[in-house]
Amino acid sequence: MDRQFFKTSLCLLVLLLMVAGGCQKDNTEDPGNANSTTAKKLHVVATISMITDIVKNIGQDRIDVTGIVGEGIDPHLYKPTAGDVERLKDADIIFYNGLHLEAKIIGAVFDKMPAETKPVAVTAGTLRSQLRTTSEFQGGYDPHVWHDVSLWMMAAERIRDTLAQADPNNAEYYHSNAKNYLAVLKTLHGDLQNLAAQIPAQRRVLVTTHDAFGYFGRAYGFEVRGLQGLNTETEVGVADVRELAAFIIENRIPAMFVETSTPSQGIKAVQAAVRAKGFEVEIGGGLFADAMGAPGTPEGTYIGLMRHNVDTIVKALRSELAYRRQ
Numbered sequence: 001m002d003r004q005f006f007k008t009s010l011c012l013l014v015l016l017l018m019v020a021g022g023c024q025k026d027n028t029e030d031p032g033n034a035n036s037t038t039a040k041k042l043h044v045v046a047t048i049s050m051i052t053d054i055v056k057n058i059g060q061d062r063i064d065v066t067g068i069v070g071e072g073i074d075p076h077l078y079k080p081t082a083g084d085v086e087r088l089k090d091a092d093i094i095f096y097n098g099l100h101l102e103a104k105i106i107g108a109v110f111d112k113m114p115a116e117t118k119p120v121a122v123t124a125g126t127l128r129s130q131l132r133t134t135s136e137f138q139g140g141y142d143p144h145v146w147h148d149v150s151l152w153m154m155a156a157e158r159i160r161d162t163l164a165q166a167d168p169n170n171a172e173y174y175h176s177n178a179k180n181y182l183a184v185l186k187t188l189h190g191d192l193q194n195l196a197a198q199i200p201a202q203r204r205v206l207v208t209t210h211d212a213f214g215y216f217g218r219a220y221g222f223e224v225r226g227l228q229g230l231n232t233e234t235e236v237g238v239a240d241v242r243e244l245a246a247f248i249i250e251n252r253i254p255a256m257f258v259e260t261s262t263p264s265q266g267i268k269a270v271q272a273a274v275r276a277k278g279f280e281v282e283i284g285g286g287l288f289a290d291a292m293g294a295p296g297t298p299e300g301t302y303i304g305l306m307r308h309n310v311d312t313i314v315k316a317l318r319s320e321l322a323y324r325r326q
């Protein structure tokens with residue numbers, strides 16, 4: 001009995017010493033733990049909101065991310081503010097679209113960046129072989145890559161790999177988040193293809209303000225006509241309006257679309273020109289071409305903007321109203 005008591009007491013004593021030792025050890029390690037949880041987060045700056053959104057989804061709370069070009073703003077024309085220049089200079093990583101989309105930001109800031117901050121173009125890497133070539137845009141490529149979800153998935157992979165390389169301690173976390181996000185994007189791509197297929201093939205003609213939807217057309221089966229060409233810097237001329245109006249009449253296009261980041265006067269002029277010839281074309285709604293919607297709204301995310309665009313297009317072009325004489 002005594003022997004049993006002795007054994008039990010000894011065990012308790014050992015246990016107490018272990019707990020005490022453990023506690024003591026924990027105490028001495030506390031400052032270190034505190035440091036690791038408050039370790040400096042990667043500071044990431046992105047140009048367009050569609051890139052900012054991917055970075056947020058992959059980096060989540062382990063990075064600080066700032067977007068430069070806000071809702072409804074045209075990246076072709078955006079000139080960085082003094083605050084943007086400071087933010088870009090302080091960044092650990094800068095992500096941009098490239099292909100001359102952010103021409104004025106690149107010209108004003110990128111050449112003056114510290115050597116260690118090398119901006120990362122999300123359209124470089126594997127995506128390069130999938131680009132649409134064009135003689136209309138400086139550099140020879142169409143920059144509006146995000147309108148094909150399968151291509152934007154490649155941009156997401158490039159962002160994932162860049163974050164993981166810059167911050168190896170969180171690499172597994174970035175890979176895990178990217179895996180989940182890419183799965184959602186893959187589903188989205190299939191959904192958009194199915195929705196587009198609801199429009200009869202001969203009605204799948206997308207007329208918009210500027211040629212932002214070339215990748216969209218290629219991915220989801222639309223012929224695309226823009227009033228303004230690939231770059232919004234060009235002026236809309238009377239001949240452009242007349243030519244597009246003639247195309248609409250000839251092809252019996254029931255609806256065309258305005259864009260949230262570019263002025264709508266040009267499209268309204270085309271509508272008036274069509275009407276002057278005795279025909280009618282609807283304005284089917286607003287599409288998010290080169291910028292997302294307001295934060296907190298469904299269109300304030302990349303996924304939401306893509307769904308909005310396809311829903312708007314399908315609703316207008318699927319309509320049994322189709323093309324009609326006035």
Ligand SMILES: [Zn+2]
Nearest residue numbers: 144212230290
């Ligand atoms: Zn554009």
